[in-house]
Amino acid sequence: MKGKGHRVRRPLLKWVVALCLLAAVLVSVDRQTLWQELSQMPIDLLLPALAITVLQVLLSSGRWWYTARRLGVSLTYRVALREYYIASFLNQVLPGGVLGDVNRAWRHGRASGQPLYAMHGVAIERLSGQLVLGLAVLISVSWLAQVGVVPPESPWWMWGLVGLVVVVFLLGRYLIRSSRGARHYLRGLWRDIVRTLVAWPAFPIQMGSSVLVLASYLAVFLILAYGAGHLTSWNAMILTAALCCLLLLSMVLPVTVSGWGVREGAAAVLWPMAGLPPEQGVALSVGYGALVFLSTLPGLVFLTVRLKQAGSGARDPVRKNQDQRAYHCPD
Known part of the structure; x- marks a missing residue:
């Protein structure tokens, strides 16, 4: 019972943290100005x-479909699109933002038998996107430091963080040398990463699709900022895009x-650093969050259909549409 109560409290705690942070932001900004900013969109x-x-979901689903093919796991694009929508919706409503992806991986593993x-x-597939985002953040912070928005030493802190990740990786590699099972698993994981992310032609395909996905994220921010009348010049557009990379x-x-x-x-802190009112950044952030939630609602439809089929004893649509014969793509 204690373990069950702990599993229930942790998700609730994240809801509480989200509400507390939102309340703190509302207290720190001018709520009337914030409402005006929201109404301008x-x-x-x-x-x-x-x-x-x-387009984001179409590209992301294609990235997952391609990654699965490189691993030799059967997955049709139609199933990938449906499951990605479901995962996106679950990530929006469940704490942590990754439980939808965990469910996606579990269902695909059950359907493919791998x-x-x-x-x-x-x-x-998620790592591909995070690598591109990390590079975009490094470029954004470097540019923001050059124009005086953030302290000049900030890029060095970012590169220091990258160095810390490398050190942790090397330390972890050293510590697991005594474990044959861990060593075997990590070697297999590294081979899969090389096959799907590093080897030709996977690298340009993965990075290219991830760049397009990131561009689509930023395009949503920029459309909202344009509608609110904030993109009055190219410099304003570049500044907004750089700040939004940090929001992501x-x-x-x-x-x-x-x-x-x-x-x-983050918006309430970053926008004043750029000499802009915090309400502008918070309104843009709220608008983006609401819009992304609306965009995942097809996942709710797919999820409802799946639950109805499960309740009626119908065959799982993932199992029905998946070719159970695994095939391997040449590296």
Whole structure:
């Protein structure tokens, strides 16, 4: 019972953290100005912004489908698209922002009969996106330091963080040398990473698709900023894009639900550093969060259909559509 209560309290705690952070942001900004900023975002721009979010899912699903093919795991693009929508919706409503991807990996592993490769496929597909985001953040911080938005030493802190990750990786590699099982698993994981992310032609395909996905994220931010009348010059557009890269990085922290609270708190800090009102950044962050949530609602439809089929005893649509014969693509 104690373990069950702990499992229930942890998700609730993240909801509480999100609400507390949002409340703190609302207290720290002018709420009337914030409402004016939100009301300036025209409704007619929602359609192109939502269209871009559809492109996001199409690209991300294709990236997962390609990764699975490189691993030799059967996955049709139609199934990948449906499961990605479901995962995106679950990531929006469940604490941590990764439980939808965990469910996606588990269902794919059950359907394909290759759970380890299915798990690696989802993890590497997500890693591809995070690598591109990390590079974009480094470029953004370097540029923001040059124009005086952030302290000049900030890029060195970012590169120091990269160095710390490398040191931790090397230390972990040294510590697990005594474990044959861990050594065998990591070698297999590294081979999968090389096959799906580093080897030719995987690298340009993975990086190219991830760059397009990141560009679509930033395009949604920029559409909202344009609708609110904030993109008055090219410099304003570049500044907004750089700041939004940092907002996307803040959402990686799995301490709330879908980045709510953390994203708005980061906006309330970053925009004044750029000489802009915090309400502008918070409004942009709230608009982005609401729009992304709306874009994942097809996942709710797919999830409802799946639950109805499970309740009626119908065959799992993933199992029905998956070719159970695994095939391998040449490296």
